[in-house]
Amino acid sequence: MHDGGFAPWTRERTERIERVLEGLLPLASDPPARLHEAMRYAVLGAGKRMRPLLAYAAGELTDADPSDVDGVAAAVELIHAYSLIHDDLPCMDDDTLRRGRPTVHVAFDEATALLAGDALQSLAFGTLARGHASNVAGACAALADAAGSRGMAGGQAIDLAATGTTLDEQRLTAMHRLKTGALIGAAVRLGAHCGRVLDARETRALDEFVDAAGLAFQVVDDVLDVEGSAAALGKTPGKDAAQGKPTFVTVLGVDAAKAEAGRLREAANAALEPFGGAARRLRELSDWIVLRRR
């Protein structure tokens, strides 16, 4: 446990996951050097590390030692990093700026970006399999579901198919539950499973939290895509609208989207009530998800 404020906790855990990821990734000098360089470029020294932070915060719900959460935290971040590389490829969103730097296929080349994403997905499962989750087989199965065709990859496929069309709020929500919600949910659930066993009421509460916080993240992302600057976001703003993608802003309007984010923040906080003070960091994180500027 860390007794200080949210900012020092976040800094400490961010430095922690950075060290863990640094230790997991092959050295850039190891052959094949260009592939390893691309993997490191994609993962290290950038990113908000929201998913690892959620995993560590969820671990505090169940008194898990941070060292037992490291594997889960790293695995979800590696899956996230791989998905960004592939998402940015010309055949997908064709983006050139990410985390304030050229995307991987721009900095390297398309084939290297493809393989770096592929290898990062493998590394994620290897990391989880070698980690200290209390039920490694169950954790690997859950991460596979969160990442696969009924999770993140499925959400991306729906997103692609929806480009240039309109979705109602219900279908947009369903898409984002897969595209971003599934991996955020895995970060929270797998982090919590690194400690004591949750009872049925707590499991339901965590499901409600994950639902609200995951959706809040996406609604705020859509608002920032309209109102943010490239400098603050580290990626190209306005891209979703330019590509004709339905977003919570195009479906609800900016003001209603902001109101929805506020409502989801309250729902996330309410869901955490059964955990009392142990949910402090998770509550602070879901507040940050809604109030962030990038």
Add this chain to the structure above:
Amino acid sequence: MHDGGFAPWTRERTERIERVLEGLLPLASDPPARLHEAMRYAVLGAGKRMRPLLAYAAGELTDADPSDVDGVAAAVELIHAYSLIHDDLPCMDDDTLRRGRPTVHVAFDEATALLAGDALQSLAFGTLARGHASNVAGACAALADAAGSRGMAGGQAIDLAATGTTLDEQRLTAMHRLKTGALIGAAVRLGAHCGRVLDARETRALDEFVDAAGLAFQVVDDVLDVEGSAAALGKTPGKDAAQGKPTFVTVLGVDAAKAEAGRLREAANAALEPFGGAARRLRELSDWIVLRRR
């Protein structure tokens, strides 16, 4: 155990893995339907199923029940299928014919092919995690290593970098140990680990077998790429040469490559001696690897 000849054993096990894969893959009617259709197209109804057959044959070394090997056999085939989809993409080998049919990005589109490959990799780990390997965590870690940047994906990166250059036999062998050897090795080792525990001598013997059989497969592949027809191969022959890729044929010449394949077949058979009659199917498979016409 199956007491019949090699052909009926192969047919029975091929039908078995087909049913297992069929049951694992999401229905084409499940949303996202196009993604699931592409995943099924890539995996079902084609392919030699060499890796699953190796897993089942290796399971017979340790008296594993085929039902306990199903998860391993399916997982390695799903990794193989994902790698073929990504390998065929325009930014990689840019191939249009595979297993006698249009490649996935031709039959669907590039983004769907990318995501189908990604989702198949997730499904592979989910399948292994839910399977009956005696040490699921260890199996997931081993598959991750075999698929990742120090295994298959790393071999593909070296292959890309080598295009248009010349490699000596030693570096070509090192590349193929990763590109195809790592996953073939995982199929054999993980299959064998579904039964009784191997002793140190048996473990070494299996390592030697994997080394020889994996390399034999690649040498024969290179010979077939020169001598085979598209109809027999189900893929575009002569492609490696056209792309300026170093192969065992360009490095050794056809005759020396054939002689090398024969030598590797003998080495593979010799390695299996400690297993006696239990190695029958594995021996027959490594013979088939060298004698096959496709």
